[in-house]
Amino acid sequence: MYLGAVGTALPGEPVDNARLGKLLGVSDEWIDIFVGTETRHFGWDLGTGEVLRTLTDLCAEAGAQAMAAAALEPADIEFLVLATATPDTLLPTTATQTADLLGLDQLPVHQVQAGCSGAVQALDLARALLGTGYRTGLVIGGDVTHRHLDLSRDLTELSSEELVNYLIFGDGAGAAVLSGDPLGEAVEVKAVLNRFVGLGRAPGQLVDWYGVSDRHSPRRMVMEDYKAIESGVPELAAEALWDLLQLTGWAAEEVGYLLPPQLSGAMTERIVRRLALPRAREISCVRATGNTANALPFLQLDQLLGELGEGERALAVSIESSKWIKTGFALEKAALR
Amino acid sequence: MYLGAVGTALPGEPVDNARLGKLLGVSDEWIDIFVGTETRHFGWDLGTGEVLRTLTDLCAEAGAQAMAAAALEPADIEFLVLATATPDTLLPTTATQTADLLGLDQLPVHQVQAGCSGAVQALDLARALLGTGYRTGLVIGGDVTHRHLDLSRDLTELSSEELVNYLIFGDGAGAAVLSGDPLGEAVEVKAVLNRFVGLGRAPGQLVDWYGVSDRHSPRRMVMEDYKAIESGVPELAAEALWDLLQLTGWAAEEVGYLLPPQLSGAMTERIVRRLALPRAREISCVRATGNTANALPFLQLDQLLGELGEGERALAVSIESSKWIKTGFALEKAALR
Numbered sequence: 278m279y280l281g282a283v284g285t286a287l288p289g290e291p292v293d294n295a296r297l298g299k300l301l302g303v304s305d306e307w308i309d310i311f312v313g314t315e316t317r318h319f320g321w322d323l324g325t326g327e328v329l330r331t332l333t334d335l336c337a338e339a340g341a342q343a344m345a346a347a348a349l350e351p352a353d354i355e356f357l358v359l360a361t362a363t364p365d366t367l368l369p370t371t372a373t374q375t376a377d378l379l380g381l382d383q384l385p386v387h388q389v390q391a392g393c394s395g396a397v398q399a400l401d402l403a404r405a406l407l408g409t410g411y412r413t414g415l416v417i418g419g420d421v422t423h424r425h426l427d428l429s430r431d432l433t434e435l436s437s438e439e440l441v442n443y444l445i446f447g448d449g450a451g452a453a454v455l456s457g458d459p460l461g462e463a464v465e466v467k468a469v470l471n472r473f474v475g476l477g478r479a480p481g482q483l484v485d486w487y488g489v490s491d492r493h494s495p496r497r498m499v500m501e502d503y504k505a506i507e508s509g510v511p512e513l514a515a516e517a518l519w520d521l522l523q524l525t526g527w528a529a530e531e532v533g534y535l536l537p538p539q540l541s542g543a544m545t546e547r548i549v550r551r552l553a554l555p556r557a558r559e560i561s562c563v564r565a566t567g568n569t570a571n572a573l574p575f576l577q578l579d580q581l582l583g584e585l586g587e588g589e590r591a592l593a594v595s596i597e598s599s600k601w602i603k604t605g606f607a608l609e610k611a612a613l614r
Numbered sequence: 615m616y617l618g619a620v621g622t623a624l625p626g627e628p629v630d631n632a633r634l635g636k637l638l639g640v641s642d643e644w645i646d647i648f649v650g651t652e653t654r655h656f657g658w659d660l661g662t663g664e665v666l667r668t669l670t671d672l673c674a675e676a677g678a679q680a681m682a683a684a685a686l687e688p689a690d691i692e693f694l695v696l697a698t699a700t701p702d703t704l705l706p707t708t709a710t711q712t713a714d715l716l717g718l719d720q721l722p723v724h725q726v727q728a729g730c731s732g733a734v735q736a737l738d739l740a741r742a743l744l745g746t747g748y749r750t751g752l753v754i755g756g757d758v759t760h761r762h763l764d765l766s767r768d769l770t771e772l773s774s775e776e777l778v779n780y781l782i783f784g785d786g787a788g789a790a791v792l793s794g795d796p797l798g799e800a801v802e803v804k805a806v807l808n809r810f811v812g813l814g815r816a817p818g819q820l821v822d823w824y825g826v827s828d829r830h831s832p833r834r835m836v837m838e839d840y841k842a843i844e845s846g847v848p849e850l851a852a853e854a855l856w857d858l859l860q861l862t863g864w865a866a867e868e869v870g871y872l873l874p875p876q877l878s879g880a881m882t883e884r885i886v887r888r889l890a891l892p893r894a895r896e897i898s899c900v901r902a903t904g905n906t907a908n909a910l911p912f913l914q915l916d917q918l919l920g921e922l923g924e925g926e927r928a929l930a931v932s933i934e935s936s937k938w939i940k941t942g943f944a945l946e947k948a949a950l951r
Contacts, residue, residue, distance in 0.1 A: 369937030382813035405742035424825025476719035488761025600706030
């Protein structure tokens with residue numbers, strides 16, 4: 278499977294810690310130190326809560342950009358797989374709404390419900406679909422925060438557990454064109470790792486939703502077990518890296534780029550220290566974009582494609598902490614012949 | 615791809631039209647005539663609204679039943695694809711929670727967000743995954759109604775548009791074991807049709823969700839455009855049947871069983887009249903179960919497997935009306951050698 282091109286979409290201007298901190302009653306220094314995320318983008322107005330860009334808008338923008346970069350028309354795309362944790366509606370799916378905006382028709386359109394592992398799960402499905410004879414497909418991932426961050430509350434009163442959700446997440450989408458034969462960049466996906474490892478393990482994160490019958494319920498909508506995440510994610514990331522080296526047969530010294538998990542600036546720093554690939558350059562975007570979940574690996578890929586030289590190799594790792602999925606992939610850019 | 619075994623789960627006792635009609639202030643005769651659904655199952659208490667069986671519970675029950683029927687252990691299952699429109703939470707996914715209850719580990723676990731087409735989309739992905747070298751996988755579909763039907767309202771005051779949602783849907787789950795080589799029943803899946811046809815076409819159905827920030831919004835959570843559904847679904851079902859005959863090369867007279875779309879008893883009757891396969895016996899369950907969306911094709915398959923004789927052929931059609939996906943599949947039971 279080859280990665281033909283990547284597209285990304287981040288709504289509006291970056292929101293910095295000074296602006297966000299003022300709303301939340303915390304200092305920007307405190308956010309810098311404890312979260313390590315400097316800016317993020319929101320598709321909604323921080324003053325009024327009004328939604329300006331939906332997930333569908335962002336996914337379609339990223340998808341169109343990837344298609345344009347690979348010089349493809351809608352009729353060239355033979356399947357769409359879209360991953361998100363925060364669909365605009367349950368039905369129609371955001372995948373079908375995005376297909377409509379992109380002008381796609383008469384093709385399989387799948388939507389994968391996932392968190393941080395969604396982009397890799399979508400790549401895994403794309404690989405399987407390309408194996409059945411399709412030549413070219415589009416994979417998209419994205420997430421938005423407007424339903425889970427509540428501006429109508431007094432945000433200076435948030436508990437520190439809730440506060441962190443307002444600080445680490447951001448809105449965004451990313452997309453990639455994938456093909457059986459090389460297109461454009463000729464970056465080959467040499468391996469995809471996608472393994473559920475949550476058997477008997479308590480969830481590290483919860484993201485819930487309300488219907489009409491339970492919207493007055495006092496239950497929390499977003500919860501993290503940060504202790505479980507802080508120990509589980511670095512450990513699983515190290516395992517995933519090892520698994521990818523096994524799958525590819527590459528030595529650690531042969532990896533030129535590392536795309537690590539992007540939970541927050543501070544967590545990513547801790548994880549990278551542990552992963553310790555001797556010659557790999559880190560490709561991270563979380564300090565600038567926040568945690569955009571299903572969009573993140575595409576934002577990293579976009580950065581990577583600008584740097585990856587002929588014959589160079591990259592490994593990407595993403596860990597789903599809600600119920601623990603270990604994912605990653607390996608890329609190699611074909612050398613000049 | 616072969617269908618090894620099927621499992622199903624319907625919560626509690628069937629709820630009849632007399633009981634439901636009393637709650638809603640309509641007669642059971644009215645329901646019989648206009649909806650044509652006689653009973654349905656709910657995983658929640660009709661008196662108190664208390665949730666007794668979650669979607670995860672139902673999916674795990676159906677999955678375990680399918681695995682037992684195929685005499686498979688958790689370690690034999692190499693991937694799980696679960697389809698639903700109504701996940702218990704956004705994260706963890708119902709697919710990962712179900713994997714945990716089934717004892718599955720170290721495998722790809724995908725959750726597809728879909729309505730009536732979800733079971734077939736999951737079959738389509740299973741077929742692609744089996745093509746990459748996996749031998750055996752589990753596919754599950756299910757839906758529950760408790761978040762979208764609101765017992766705290768005066769239900770005798772519902773508009774007729776809202777009333778119908780309380781009458782046509784039911785809770786349930788179904789599962790199928792799929793394999794590259796024949797297992798048990800040796801029923802072969804000869805073709806899978808999965809085609810988005812929603813380009814430029816307004817959605818026929820909406821199912822929405824609330825977060826913390828918009829739960830006081832007055833917007834409706836479930837809406838159908840019944841005019842669009844009544845004209846669109848029979849038309850697309852006829853197209854899908856034709857597509858499946860093309861894909862398999864079968865003549866209409868060679869089809870012994872038809873598994874039609876199961877929107878409601880009345881709608882299914884109308885669709886079947888239009889499909890008119892000369893020798894096909896109809897396999898429907900909607901009058902007894904209501905519309906259980908992602909579970910339905912599995913409930914039909916369960917009934918079919920008890921009847922399908924050696925050398926016999928079946929066609930199934932399912933139409934997603936939210937943003938229009940045309941799906942179906944073709945089955946053939948191997949003849950004795």
